[in-house]
Structure formats: structure tokens, C-alpha cells
Amino acid sequence: MKYVLMFVETEEFAKELEAMGDLEREEAYAAVGRWFAEHAGKITHHTHLAPVHTATTMRLRRGGEPVVTDGPFVEGKEVVTGFAEVEVADLDEALRMARSWPACPIVEIRPAS
Amino acid sequence: MTDPEGVSQEVLARVVRDHAGRLAACLVSLLGDFSAAEDLVQDAVETALRRWPAEGVPDRPDAWLFTVARRRGLDVLRRESNYRAKLAQLPWVEPTPKDDRLRLIFTCCHPALSLEARIALTLRVVCGLSTAQIAAAFLVPETTVAQRLTRAKRKITEAGIPYRIPADDDLSERLDGVLAVIYLLFNEGYLSSGGTRAQARDLVDDAEWLASLLAGLMPDEPEVSGLLALIRLHRARGAARFDDREQLVLLADQDRGLWDHSAIEKATALLVRAARAHRRPGPYQLQAAIAACHAEAENFDSTDWSQIVVLYDMLLRLAPSPITRLHRAIALRYAVNPEAALEELKDLDRALDDYPLLHATRADLLRALGRNHEAREHDERALALTANPAQQALLEERLNWTRPSP
Numbered sequence: 001m002k003y004v005l006m007f008v009e010t011e012e013f014a015k016e017l018e019a020m021g022d023l024e025r026e027e028a029y030a031a032v033g034r035w036f037a038e039h040a041g042k043i044t045h046h047t048h049l050a051p052v053h054t055a056t057t058m059r060l061r062r063g064g065e066p067v068v069t070d071g072p073f074v075e076g077k078e079v080v081t082g083f084a085e086v087e088v089a090d091l092d093e094a095l096r097m098a099r100s101w102p103a104c105p106i107v108e109i110r111p112a113s
Numbered sequence: 114m115t116d117p118e119g120v121s122q123e124v125l126a127r128v129v130r131d132h133a134g135r136l137a138a139c140l141v142s143l144l145g146d147f148s149a150a151e152d153l154v155q156d157a158v159e160t161a162l163r164r165w166p167a168e169g170v171p172d173r174p175d176a177w178l179f180t181v182a183r184r185r186g187l188d189v190l191r192r193e194s195n196y197r198a199k200l201a202q203l204p205w206v207e208p209t210p211k212d213d214r215l216r217l218i219f220t221c222c223h224p225a226l227s228l229e230a231r232i233a234l235t236l237r238v239v240c241g242l243s244t245a246q247i248a249a250a251f252l253v254p255e256t257t258v259a260q261r262l263t264r265a266k267r268k269i270t271e272a273g274i275p276y277r278i279p280a281d282d283d284l285s286e287r288l289d290g291v292l293a294v295i296y297l298l299f300n301e302g303y304l305s306s307g308g309t310r311a312q313a314r315d316l317v318d319d320a321e322w323l324a325s326l327l328a329g330l331m332p333d334e335p336e337v338s339g340l341l342a343l344i345r346l347h348r349a350r351g352a353a354r355f356d357d358r359e360q361l362v363l364l365a366d367q368d369r370g371l372w373d374h375s376a377i378e379k380a381t382a383l384l385v386r387a388a389r390a391h392r393r394p395g396p397y398q399l400q401a402a403i404a405a406c407h408a409e410a411e412n413f414d415s416t417d418w419s420q421i422v423v424l425y426d427m428l429l430r431l432a433p434s435p436i437t438r439l440h441r442a443i444a445l446r447y448a449v450n451p452e453a454a455l456e457e458l459k460d461l462d463r464a465l466d467d468y469p470l471l472h473a474t475r476a477d478l479l480r481a482l483g484r485n486h487e488a489r490e491h492d493e494r495a496l497a498l499t500a501n502p503a504q505q506a507l508l509e510e511r512l513n514w515t516r517p518s519p
Contacts, residue, residue, distance in 0.1 A: 001273040090275035091225055092283070111272050 001111060002044070003094045005084045008106035011077045031102035039086070039097055046084040078106060085112065120166050128165075130322060132175045133158050133241025136182060138213030141276055147220065148266040151238055152189075157182040158241050214239065215330045216277050218323075222291040223274045230265035231294050233258055239326075240319050250316055251301070288331070292340050292397060295323045299344050304501055320344055338387035339398030345380035346404040349373040360510070361503040365413040377408040399428040418448035435464035439471055451481040469498040473508060 020028065036043065055072045072079060081104060088094050091109070098107040133154055140150035157178045171177040221234040236242040236250075244262065248255040268274065279287040302316025324341040331337050353367035362368075384401045388394065403424045410416040425441035439461055446454035455478045458471065465471040476491035496508040 003273075090273045091223075092275050092277075092279065094273075095225075096280075096283070 001088065001090060001094075002113060003086050003088065003091075004110050004112045005086060005094065005098055005101075006080050006108040006110070007082045007084070007101070007104050008078050008108060009081045009104040010106065013104050028103065035100065035102050036084075038100075042086045042088055042093075042097065044085045044087050046082065048082040049080065052079045052081075120170055124170070125162065125165055128170055128174050129158055129161060129241040130319070132178055134214045134217060134239040134326075135175065136178050137238050138217045139179075140182065140186075141217065141220075142213055145276075147269045147276060149186075151266060153182040153186045154178075154241075155237065155243070156185050159243060162243060214326065218291055218327065219278055219287060220269065220274060220276050222287075222294045223269070224287070224290050225272060225274055226265050226268060227261075228294070228297070230261050230268075231290075232297060233261050234265050235294055235323070236298070236319065237262060239323065242319070288334060288336070291327065292336060295320050295327070295340060296397070298323070299347075303347060304504075317344070317348060321348065333391070335387040335391040335393050336395040336397045338383055339395060339401045342380045342384035342387070343397055343401035343404055345376060345383075346401060346408050349376035349380065349408060355503070359503070361507045363507075364407065369412065372408065377405075381405045381409065394427065394431070396428060396432040399424055399431070403428075416447065418444050422448045435461050436468070436470075439465060439468075439474060443474055446478060446481070451478045454478050455482070467498060469495040469504065469508075471495075472498065476511070 017025065017028070036046065052072050055070075057069050057071060057073045059067045059069070061067065086094060086097060088097070091111075094109050098109055101107055136157070137150060137154045140153055141147050144150050160181050161174070161178060165171075218235065218239055221238050222231045226234065233247055236247050237244070242250075244258050245255055248258045251258075278284075298316050299320035302318070302320060321341070321344045324337065324344055328334075328337045328341045350367065350372050352373070353369065353371040354362055356362050380401075384398060384405060388398055388402075403421055406417050406421050406424070421444040422441060425437060425444060429437055429441065438457070442454045442457035442461075445457055455475070458475055458478070461471060472491040472495035476488040476495065479485070479488040479491065492508055492511050496505060499505050499508065
């Protein structure tokens with residue numbers, strides 16, 4: 001089955017990342033790299049998103065002009081920072097992958113087609 | 114056929130429970146579709162509940178249920194030629210040597226389902242309760258239960274929740290989730306038994322049945338035996354828990370002659386066996402050990418309270434919880450004195466302010482210290498918080514007893 005793992009960052013995690021020294025941050029990135037390498041056989045596609053301050057949202061209105069606003073579609077303390085599309089047997093296998101994810105503290109798992 | 118006159122609701126429930134889960138497990142394996150299989154089983158169970166009271170329980174209830182499910186399956190799955198072919202090939206599903214119900218239990222208790230859904234699904238699929246029976250047991254509308262079940266089954270299918278026993282590295286965590294569902298059923302049933310709900314389905318019985326099934330299927334898991342022993346130890350004291358007017362009787366006032374001492378002995382032996390064979394203590398074994406301390410005491414005063422405090426300390430180390438601390442404080446009252454217990458309660462206000470037993474316990478301790486006026490306030494708070502009629506009645510009685518004379 002195909003699933004998308006959505007990686008979600010919290011405010012707290014962003015602050016921690018910011019407070020890291022160069023070496024520490026490099027190690028954190030390396031851990032993410034290792035995770036992707038380890039699961040390379042199951043990951044069919046992945047995307048890392050630019051920081052949320054770069055987001056632009058457009059709301060389409062029937063019969064009216066679209067409204068464009070600065071920022072993500074929902075303002076919140078938790079933001080999606082990336083996706084990985086995976087091909088695994090079932091939810092348990094997807095959960096096992098997510099369990100070893102070394103970075104941001106929330107992962108949403110959704111079946112995809 | 115058994116004599117139709119003799120088919121009580123209780124017998125009916127037991128027969129259905131013994132066979133529905135097995136049939137569900139077979140059909141899920143056969144069809145590979147949890148939701149379709151479950152629908153067929155439910156239909157067969159409802160037919161049985163309708164017909165058996167008049168016709169009597171058939172000699173082979175399992176074959177009877179399978180035949181109904183199969184006929185129904187061939188009918189409704191007309192368009193699903195794949196399922197039809199599979200069903201048509203089988204005149205009767207021979208019970209598999211390995212019990213598939215274990216897989217069924219793990220799927221029903223999957224952590225990706227809400228706790229409410231897990232409970233409803235387990236009762237329905239593993240124990241064979243109807244939607245109406247589940248609704249009555251939890252005092253919620255039937256439509257709510259039906260929606261919960263439909264949503265859960267859709268999630269199982271669409272989110273790809275597997276039908277299988279978890280891999281070894283996930284097993285202990287996933288088993289905890291299964292035990293939590295059984296424990297919750299037991300608690301719900303235990304607290305609501307007696308009182309005005311004497312007619313409701315005995316969930317404690319279902320909890321014991323599930324724990325016993327699981328213990329049979331996973332004999333090397335001491336926590337499963339621990340939970341089974343815990344449930345049996347509590348049930349063994351059941352006859353003394355309510356008086357003639359269906360009022361709750363406190364442990365200290367219970368007639369210990371009414372306890373089932375042979376059941377207590379057996380449950381304690383089960384616990385000791387599991388603990389010795391595996392030497393892996395866990396929260397359920399410890400709670401059962403505490404229950405055993407109470408059950409083995411000849412009277413309330415000879416209870417080994419110091420031992421109970423030690424067991425609570427171990428339990429708190431493994432599974433910290435404010436409710437366990439409250440129970441430890443109660444033990445401390447008898448092991449040391451009421452002042453020590455009252456002192457322990459101080460830290461619990463924030464976590465347990467909405468928990469009636471905290472206020473009832475504080476009231477009790479204050480009364481023991483002769484501070485009746487303060488005790489009343491806390492009894493009133495406890496009364497305002499509890500929804501359980503038996504507990505309410507007990508607290509009301511206390512308030513009447515301690516009402517200041519005019």
C-alpha cells in the first residue's frame with residue numbers, strides 16, 4: 001500500500017533546531033540522511049518544504065476573484081515541513097518507519113493513491 | 114437441539130460468544146476483508162439471537178452460524194464474484210489448528226483506532242455482542258455505536274490496518290494496548306454492576322472471558338495471567354459487594370464468608386505461577402498481588418497493609434499515576450495512620466480534583482480524625498461528582514449519618 005508520511009514541526013522543535021551549534025545541526029541533518037538511506041527501498045518520493053514564512057495561500061471563490069494571502073492555509077504552532085511517499089505492506093510497516101524518524105516530533109500517516 | 118424453554122439470555126450470550134469470534138476469524142482469513150466478514154458474522158449472530166430463543170440452540174452452533182453467514186454471503190456478495198467463489202467452495206470452515214482469534218483481537222485493538230472504537234469492535238467482533246447490547250452496556254444510543262463501528266471498519270480497510278499478530282519488537286507494546294481494552298471493560302463492568310443496572314450485560318464476564326482466551330493463546334505472557342488473576346480475584350468477592358437493598362458495601366464491612374475462597378485460591382495460584390515462571394513483574398501482576406493481599410486476609414484488621422504499601426510503591430515505579438497514589442494513601446492510613454495518609458493526598462488535588470474518590474477518601478480520613486465538619490464538605494463534593502448510583506447512595510447515606518443535629 002502507498003502511504004504519505006507528513007513530517008510536522010512544532011514551535012518548540014524549531015527553537016531547539018535554531019539553538020543548535022553548527023556541529024550539532026550537521027549531526028541532526030546527517031541522522032535524517034541516514035533514515036532516508038536506510039529506507040530507500042520503500043521511499044518512492046520525498047519533498048522537503050521551504051520554511052513556512054515563504055508560504056502563500058490562495059482561496060478560490062466561486063464567481064469571485066481568488067484571495068491571495070501571506071502565510072500557510074492554517075495558522076498554527078505545528079507546520080508541515082515535508083513529505084515522504086512510501087510503498088509498504090500495511091499500516092504497521094509505515095508506523096515502524098515513522099517510529100525511527102529522527103527529526104521533527106510529529107508524523108501524520110495517510111494512505112494515498 | 115436444547116429445549117427452547119431453557120434458553121436464557123445468559124446461555125444465549127455464552128454460546129454466541131464462544132463461536133462468533135471464531136467464525137469472524139475464519140471469515141476474515143478466508144475473504145481477506147475484515148469489514149465484509151464482520152458484516153456476515155453480525156448478520157448470523159442477529160439471526161441466532163432471533164431464532165434460538167424459540168427454536169432452541171442447535172447441536173452445532175458453530176456450523177449453524179457458518180451456514181447462515183455463508184448463505185447471506187452468497188446473497189449479498191453477488192457482485193463480488195471473488196468472495197462468492199471462495200465462500201461457495203466451502204461447505205464448512207474447519208477450525209484451524211492455530212486459533213485465528215488472536216489476530217482478530219490485535220486488529221480490533223490496533224492503536225490507530227480510537228479507544229472507544231477498539232472497545233466496541235472487540236465486543237462486537239470477538240465477543241459477538243450485537244450493536245444494541247453494546248449500546249445498552251455503555252448507555253449510549255445505538256446509532257452512536259453503529260457509527261463508531263462503521264467508522265472503525267472503514268479505517269481498518271482504508272488505512273491498511275493489518276490482520277495479523279504484531280512482529281516481535283512491537284508485540285509487548287501492542288499487547289499492552291489489548292490488555293488496556295480488557296481492563297477498561299472490566300472496570301466499566303465492575304463499577305456499574307448492581308445498582309439500577311442489574312439488567313445490563315455483565316461486561317465483567319466478557320472481560321474475564323477475553324482475558325482467559327488471551328491467556329490460553331499467549332501462555333508465556335505473565336501480564337495476561339496477571340490481568341486474568343486480577344479480574345478473578347475481584348469477581349470472587351462479588352457476592353459481598355452489595356447488600357440486600359443493592360447498596361455498595363465497603364471492603365471493611367464486607368462479609369468475608371460470602372467470598373468465593375476456592376476461586377481466590379485458584380486465582381492466587383495462577384498469579385504466583387506466572388510470576389515465578391517469568392520473573393517479569395508488570396502493572397497487572399502487581400495489582401493482582403494487591404487484590405490477593407486483600408482476598409487472603411481473614412478480616413479487615415489482619416490485612417497486610419505494609420505489604421500492600423510496598424506493592425503500590427513498585428506499581429508506581431512501573432506505572433506512575435495519581436489514582437495509584439490515591440490508593441497507596443488509603444493503604445498508608447492503615448499501615449501508618451490517617452495523618453500520614455492525609456498528608457499524601459495534598460499533592461493530588463490538581464490531578465484528581467474531578468475524581469470523586471479523592472474527596473470521599475479525604476472525607477473518610479477527616480472523619481477518622483474527628484474532623485466531621487470538614488469531612489461533610491468533601492462528601493458533598495464527592496457526591497456532586499459521581500454518576501454511579503451505588504456510589505452515590507453510599508455517599509448520601511454517609512451525609513445523612515454525619516448531618517449535624519438540629
